Amino acid sequence: MCVADSLFAHGASQPDKLAIVAGSQRLKYGDFAAASASLSSSLAAAGIGRGERVLVFMDNRAEAAIAIYGVLASGAVFSPINPSTKPDKLAYVLDNCQASAVLTEARLYPVLTEAMAISGCKPLVWSIADRAGACPAGAMSFEDALAAEAVARTERGSAGDLAMLVYTSGSTGRPKGVMMTHGNIAAAAWSITTYLENRPDDIILSVLPLAFDYGLYQLLMSVRLGATLVLEKSFAFPQAIFDKVRTEKVTGLPLVPTMAALMLRMPSLEPNFLPSVRYLTNTAAALPVEHIAGLRRLFPQARLYSMYGLTECKRCTYLPPSELDRRPGSVGIAIPGTDAFVLDEDGRRLPAGEVGELYIRGPHVMQGYWQDPEATSERLKPDPETGGRILATGDLFLSDEEGFLYFVGRKDDILKTRGEKVAPKEVEAVLHAHADVVEAVVFGVPDPILGQAIVALVVPRHGGVSERELIGHCARHLEDFMVPKHIEFRASLPKTDTGKVSRRLAAEQMGKPL
Numbered sequence: 001m002c003v004a005d006s007l008f009a010h011g012a013s014q015p016d017k018l019a020i021v022a023g024s025q026r027l028k029y030g031d032f033a034a035a036s037a038s039l040s041s042s043l044a045a046a047g048i049g050r051g052e053r054v055l056v057f058m059d060n061r062a063e064a065a066i067a068i069y070g071v072l073a074s075g076a077v078f079s080p081i082n083p084s085t086k087p088d089k090l091a092y093v094l095d096n097c098q099a100s101a102v103l104t105e106a107r108l109y110p111v112l113t114e115a116m117a118i119s120g121c122k123p124l125v126w127s128i129a130d131r132a133g134a135c136p137a138g139a140m141s142f143e144d145a146l147a148a149e150a151v152a153r154t155e156r157g158s159a160g161d162l163a164m165l166v167y168t169s170g171s172t173g174r175p176k177g178v179m180m181t182h183g184n185i186a187a188a189a190w191s192i193t194t195y196l197e198n199r200p201d202d203i204i205l206s207v208l209p210l211a212f213d214y215g216l217y218q219l220l221m222s223v224r225l226g227a228t229l230v231l232e233k234s235f236a237f238p239q240a241i242f243d244k245v246r247t248e249k250v251t252g253l254p255l256v257p258t259m260a261a262l263m264l265r266m267p268s269l270e271p272n273f274l275p276s277v278r279y280l281t282n283t284a285a286a287l288p289v290e291h292i293a294g295l296r297r298l299f300p301q302a303r304l305y306s307m308y309g310l311t312e313c314k315r316c317t318y319l320p321p322s323e324l325d326r327r328p329g330s331v332g333i334a335i336p337g338t339d340a341f342v343l344d345e346d347g348r349r350l351p352a353g354e355v356g357e358l359y360i361r362g363p364h365v366m367q368g369y370w371q372d373p374e375a376t377s378e379r380l381k382p383d384p385e386t387g388g389r390i391l392a393t394g395d396l397f398l399s400d401e402e403g404f405l406y407f408v409g410r411k412d413d414i415l416k417t418r419g420e421k422v423a424p425k426e427v428e429a430v431l432h433a434h435a436d437v438v439e440a441v442v443f444g445v446p447d448p449i450l451g452q453a454i455v456a457l458v459v460p461r462h463g464g465v466s467e468r469e470l471i472g473h474c475a476r477h478l479e480d481f482m483v484p485k486h487i488e489f490r491a492s493l494p495k496t497d498t499g500k501v502s503r504r505l506a507a508e509q510m511g512k513p514l
Contacts, residue, residue: 002161004072016029020463041151048124053076057112071188082211099475125140169421206229212420213314214309246274246513253277304324305318305321316331357394401450426444440458457509494506
């Protein structure tokens with residue numbers, strides 16, 4: 001009924017089983033469940049009720065997992081926020097969902113304070129103490145909330161209740177809150193753990209932010225199974241991650257293409273260098289065929305799952321490892337319990353080999369975008385076969401004669417870099433805010449590590465601004481993955497016959513002499 005129920009079941013049946021490893025933190029299921037129950041009671045005592053929104057603004061750490069399950073257990077709705085989020089964007093999220101509370105940590109509290117000064121929303125704030133043990137002024141103690149007496153709750157939420165809001169970039173440049181119920185989460189977690197053949201004795205390592213749904217579901221799936229999750233903050237130091245894999249005897253390793261590319265550029269790595277790993281997964285962007293071959297050489301003992309998904313339904317397709325040799329460029333078939341099919345513009349199924357939009361049907365499909373009925377109607381369409389609703393992915397696909405699917409391209413301007421979605425308009429808005437920028441256009445170029453690298457053409461006002469200055473300006477206002485890697489200057493931007501700036505023509509100009 002409630003996603004948190006599995007945590008409390010494992011907390012009662014196997015209290016000494018290791019649930020979370022995060023740096024030096026080692027959290028057992030019994031302590032995890034008890035802390036989440038206490039936090040749930042603390043939220044309720046503060047008047048945070050069923051259906052109210054609570055932001056979880058933390059790094060990958062044990063307290064973030066407790067925060068998520070404490071909110072779920074209270075009947076409220078959690079929204080995970082990337083710790084690299086800047087004040088302007090955080091203020092927008094606060095206002096958009098009218099958050100009742102924020103759970104954060106001392107390092108991020110100044111960002112939150114600045115966001116609340118911009119926002120009209122004034123939530124309650126609980127913060128983890130700083131290294132000296134002090135709670136930031138103006139915040140309540142997160143540690144005290146975990147120490148509160150837990151009050152038994154007979155009803156934590158039902159399958160149809162909203163459980164989480166995950167904010168994702170949209171083509172308008174403003175993030176949209178994807179609404180997922182307890183039932184949506186449970187369906188997605190069941191389906192993915194089924195085809196991955198996950199087991200309770202799995203030990204899964206994730207360096208992906210909990211605010212990124214691929215990283216978030218490593219937690220949700222681990223707790224569903226009663227498995228162990230090893231949380232790391234990044235893949236910046238691969239050797240340290242490899243040491244952690246060996247120490248903890250990790251069995252599952254979720255990857256994005258950036259991580260795969262970095263590993264394959266390390267000449268010191270030998271086949272079977274991480275012998276405990278029995279499966280790897282990849283999503284966010286397709287792996288190049290040569291990267292698939294390289295990973296299979298390094299991990300001959302492991303199954304490799306190439307997958308495709310989007311925040312609006314978590315996962316769409318997977319390629320069974322047995323099919324890698326026959327169709328390495330495919331992202332596979334629909335995940336268990338769901339349907340994936342290619343339709344033309346009139347809603348008719350297309351035969352093999354013809355390109356159309358991919359649609360998804362199943363219990364894992366979102367309820368819509370938070371307070372955005374127009375955007376919701378663009379993505380959730382009437383199902384011509386069942387009369388219900390299906391999800392329009394916005395991506396172009398084709399299928400082969402056996403029904404295996406192949407990604408062709410996107411219908412909109414959204415870019416994928418480092419596994420994250422980026423709206424060019426959001427980056428352009430920041431560039432336009434610089435006093436020395438007259439016009440800017442942002443687009444992506446292929447990159448073997450990033451998938452797509454964010455780049456820009458800019459028309460300067462006086463010619464005195466530098467690429468370094470503009471990149472620094474962007475870094476102060478955008479998450480790190482959104483910052484352009486390269487900026488070129490032009491006297492004017494390429495435009496269509498109607499006078500609209502053309503990203504396609506800009507991409508063709510990039511790197512050419514002025």
